[in-house]
Amino acid sequence: MMKKFNKTTITSQAAESGILNFHPSLVQILVENFLWHLLLILLFWTILPLPYFFWKYIRIRSTSYILTTQRLITKSGVFWKEVNFIELYRVLDIQVERGPIYQLLDFARTCLGRKPLLLGDIRVFSSDYSHAKLFLYTIPNALGVAEKIRKAFNDDKDIKRVIRRD
Missing domain, CATH: 2.30.29.30 (Pleckstrin-homology domain (PH domain)/Phosphotyrosine-binding domain (PTB))
Structure with a gap:
């Protein structure tokens, strides 16, 4: 014996509306990645200029x-x-x-x-x-x-x- 199911459609009674709109905190991102940013800053200001200063030193010594x-x-x-x-x-x-x-x-x-x-x-x-x-x-x-x-x-x-x- 076979049972028959009634097909009923469920429809939403109310239209969807926004409750809250938000973004991640920039301060939180900076705090969480502080060491990474500090490392990048140190790399940019100390390691990257070394070849430039070395080249200047070589040019001065050869003049x-x-x-x-x-x-x-x-x-x-x-x-x-x-x-x-x-x-x-x-x-x-x-x-x-x-x-x-x-x-x-x-x-x-x-x-x-x-x-x-x-x-x-x-x-x-x-x-x-x-x-x-x-x-x-x-x-x-x-x-x-x-x-x-x-x-x-x-x-x-x-x-x-x-x-x-x-």
Whole structure:
């Protein structure tokens, strides 16, 4: 004997309506992932700049300046070496700039009882075609070095009897 089932449809009597709309808390996410974020920040600010600072160190160590009685020679380059010569009789002017970071560094060294470095940037202006402006960055005792360059180019101009345009 077979039983028959009545098919009855169940319909909802009321339309669905929203009760609450919410989002996860940003503070909770930051607190839960604090160590992960701290690690990422430390990685970004300490590990990633290391190759950049290493490259800068290599470039600084591969740059040198030689002052002779007739020329100012600059040698630079890591993979491709570049050597530039500026004849001293062509030098027109020298400018020394000591920025606030250099002065702050010297003040800190003086407070620690150490001798100041007297760092500065030297700009050499010349009538040379290839290097009308030569920048010598972060030179220790910049005023003393600039004075030696000035004396050398004045002596060279006197020897070569160059007419000065003062």
